[in-house]
Amino acid sequence: MSKYREEILSIFEETNALLKGHFILRSGMRSGHFFQCAQVCQYMDKVTRLASIMIAEMPFRNINTVAAPAMGGLVIGQEVARQLNARFVFLEKINDKLELRRNFKLEMEDKVLLVEDVVTKGGRLTEAIKIIKGLNCRLTGAVSLVDRSTENLTLSVPYFGLLKMNFPTYEPQSLPEELAKLPAIKPGS
Numbered sequence: 001m002s003k004y005r006e007e008i009l010s011i012f013e014e015t016n017a018l019l020k021g022h023f024i025l026r027s028g029m030r031s032g033h034f035f036q037c038a039q040v041c042q043y044m045d046k047v048t049r050l051a052s053i054m055i056a057e058m059p060f061r062n063i064n065t066v067a068a069p070a071m072g073g074l075v076i077g078q079e080v081a082r083q084l085n086a087r088f089v090f091l092e093k094i095n096d097k098l099e100l101r102r103n104f105k106l107e108m109e110d111k112v113l114l115v116e117d118v119v120t121k122g123g124r125l126t127e128a129i130k131i132i133k134g135l136n137c138r139l140t141g142a143v144s145l146v147d148r149s150t151e152n153l154t155l156s157v158p159y160f161g162l163l164k165m166n167f168p169t170y171e172p173q174s175l176p177e178e179l180a181k182l183p184a185i186k187p188g189s
Contacts, residue, residue: 004053008163011050015040022175022182027121029169032179035146036187037117041075050145050162051079058160060141065110067091069098069128072117076145080115091128098127106137114142119161120169122153129157 012018017039023031040046054076063084068077070092081088089104106112114128125142132139139157147153147161150169170179 004057005163008050008053011046012040012163015043015046019187022179022184024172024184024186025120025169027123027169028172029120030172030175030179030184031167031169033165033167034187035118035148035165037072037076037145041117044079047075047079048083051076051083054080054143054145054162055083057162058141058143059158060113060143060160063111063113063140065089065106065112065137066115067100067106067112067128067132068115069124072124073115076117077115080113080143084113086113091131098124098131100131100135106132106135108136108138110137112137112139114139114157116142116144118146118148119144119153119159120148122149122155122159125153125155125159129155133157 017036019034019036020032023034025031063086065087066077066081068074068090070090074090078088091098091100112132114132116125119125141158142155143160145162147164148167150166153159
């Protein structure tokens, strides 16, 4: 557990990035909690602090390129790249699939760190990893601000989640009574 856990939680709470209610996650699962990292990303002083904590805590070094899947990883990814004095590229969604576009190139000399905001099941990270590994570069590992996975992630690269939060998720047809009483919303990821 990070020695910064309370500080990180405080930042999320201060910026209303940790929400409570009935949420439809990108995976289709339901939860009574939602991390809306876009809320914290409005405040660059908070993003700067979270990125510096992430860099201090993550096991990856000698990074010269940071990549992030859009939209969630853009702001934190760019700040991590800035603090590492690294190049920043992003993958964007086209027809709900990630692509490396805009003439971004990754070469053999690129030691890439993949940065995401929140990971639940690792689907978007897995997709981004597959794309980056298919290029002529070295993918060092992946990091996220929040790891809300409840099972071990089976990623093909080392992974580090800064804040581990295990809020339960449910299939839509298997909701607990208190969650079923609330209207379901999809706040966006």
